[in-house]
Amino acid sequence: MNMPLRADLADVREVPVAKADDLDRAMVRLEAVSKTFAARRGGGAVTALDHIDLAVAPGSVLGVIGRSGAGKSTLIRLVNGLERPSAGRIWVDGTDIAALGERELRQVRRSIGMIFQHFNLLSSRTAYGNIALPLEIAGVGRAEIKARVEPLLELVGLADKRDRYPAELSGGQKQRVGIARALATRPKVLLSDEATSALDPETTQSILDLLGTINRELGLTILLITHEMSVIRRIAKEVAVIDGGRIVERGDVYDIFTRPGHATTQSFLGGASGRAVPAGLAARLGPDRAAGSEAVVRVVFRGTLAAGAVVSSLSRELHADVKILSGAIDEVAGRPFGTLLIGLPSSDRHLAPALAYFAERGLDTEVLGYVA
Numbered sequence: 001m002n003m004p005l006r007a008d009l010a011d012v013r014e015v016p017v018a019k020a021d022d023l024d025r026a027m028v029r030l031e032a033v034s035k036t037f038a039a040r041r042g043g044g045a046v047t048a049l050d051h052i053d054l055a056v057a058p059g060s061v062l063g064v065i066g067r068s069g070a071g072k073s074t075l076i077r078l079v080n081g082l083e084r085p086s087a088g089r090i091w092v093d094g095t096d097i098a099a100l101g102e103r104e105l106r107q108v109r110r111s112i113g114m115i116f117q118h119f120n121l122l123s124s125r126t127a128y129g130n131i132a133l134p135l136e137i138a139g140v141g142r143a144e145i146k147a148r149v150e151p152l153l154e155l156v157g158l159a160d161k162r163d164r165y166p167a168e169l170s171g172g173q174k175q176r177v178g179i180a181r182a183l184a185t186r187p188k189v190l191l192s193d194e195a196t197s198a199l200d201p202e203t204t205q206s207i208l209d210l211l212g213t214i215n216r217e218l219g220l221t222i223l224l225i226t227h228e229m230s231v232i233r234r235i236a237k238e239v240a241v242i243d244g245g246r247i248v249e250r251g252d253v254y255d256i257f258t259r260p261g262h263a264t265t266q267s268f269l270g271g272a273s274g275r276a277v278p279a280g281l282a283a284r285l286g287p288d289r290a291a292g293s294e295a296v297v298r299v300v301f302r303g304t305l306a307a308g309a310v311v312s313s314l315s316r317e318l319h320a321d322v323k324i325l326s327g328a329i330d331e332v333a334g335r336p337f338g339t340l341l342i343g344l345p346s347s348d349r350h351l352a353p354a355l356a357y358f359a360e361r362g363l364d365t366e367v368l369g370y371v372a
């Protein structure tokens with residue numbers, strides 16, 4: 001959705017105070033944060049997060065991805081002060097969250113918006129009433145509430161649904177109300193906890209597009225947790241992969257997608273952009289390079305889509321057949337990215353020159369195995 005924002009919403013963003021370095025300027029920053037939950041009956045203590053360092057720059061979108069139980073929700077709950085860290089420090093817009101008392105924390109939470117997987121709307125209130133709620137709690141006057149809520153309804157595309165109750169809204173519309181409610185107190189940070197997990201793919205896209213618009217046009221910093229790479233690639237510029245309470249990999253989304261380093265990241269990318277080996281081929285693939293076998297090689301194209309031309313010219317150079325076994329071309333973070341699985345004779349005469357050929361062209365390769 002690309003509707004222009006009304007001028008009265010444009011002041012949601014405040015210019016970040018310039019400080020000594022990037023870390024000091026981070027909108028959200030975690031330093032050596034650990035969280036251990038005390039032992040319960042019959043169980044031991046659980047370390048949900050273990051020495052987490054993370055910084056989210058003002059105006060950026062950071063996606064945190066992890067499996068169930070990896071520690072994602074705990075991370076979000078620490079950032080909005082619902083949980084306190086067992087060790088380490090957490091700053092939001094320069095305020096040390098863990099050092100605050102309950103009253104101060106309530107105040108700071110107004111600068112932190114939050115959206116949820118199941119929307120968490122009050123069923124007894126209309127769309128307007130749900131969006132107005134945090135403002136009523138903050139003691140904002142009726143006229144000011146109206147002046148803030150109506151442009152928000154427009155921003156999320158629900159001006160015509162202002163008097164509908166949650167039961168009368170679709171999942172996507174409910175999440176739009178959730179987003180408007182999160183923005184009502186003009187937060188500097190938006191925390192998104194699996195906000196699209198309950199939505200179908202098309203609605204997910206439209207909600208992510210809305211979040212992208214809000215990020216760009218209001219400059220809102222977004223920290224988003226998810227278990228889906230498709231969400232990360234759609235909206236985030238940076239990603240952190242969390243596993244067993246630790247960040248195992250982090251970086252630019254395009255780099256991580258095209259060169260995943262950690263096994264967890266690779267497993268998240270399994271189905272993405274042709275990385276997966278087709279089942280029929282996987283069943284025949286082995287580690288032994290027997291005489292006469294065919295090598296199966298994954299070639300990753302970053303930023304160039306001349307895949308077909310590269311393969312046919314390799315064929316000519318090797319004087320051998322190079323087969324395309326599977327492939328996909330895609331776009332990640334707005335840049336082209338393709339993966340091709342090729343088969344070629346595994347003899348030294350062919351395989352080594354083929355790998356060199358790709359390396360000369362700056363293309364990454366991986367020999368996945370051999371087919372007799």
Ligand SMILES: Nc1ncnc2c1ncn2[C@@H]1O[C@H](COP(=O)(O)OP(=O)(O)OP(=O)(O)O)[C@@H](O)[C@H]1O
Pocket residue numbers: 037038046047048066067068069070071072073074075227
């Ligand atoms: N209040 C709690 N008391 C005890 N253990 C907890 C508590 N909250 C979370 N945990 C444990 O901490 C670990 C991380 O949980 P967390 O909810 O942060 O994971 P998650 O990545 O958000 O998972 P999911 O995607 O399933 O929500 C899990 O082992 C969980 O059982």
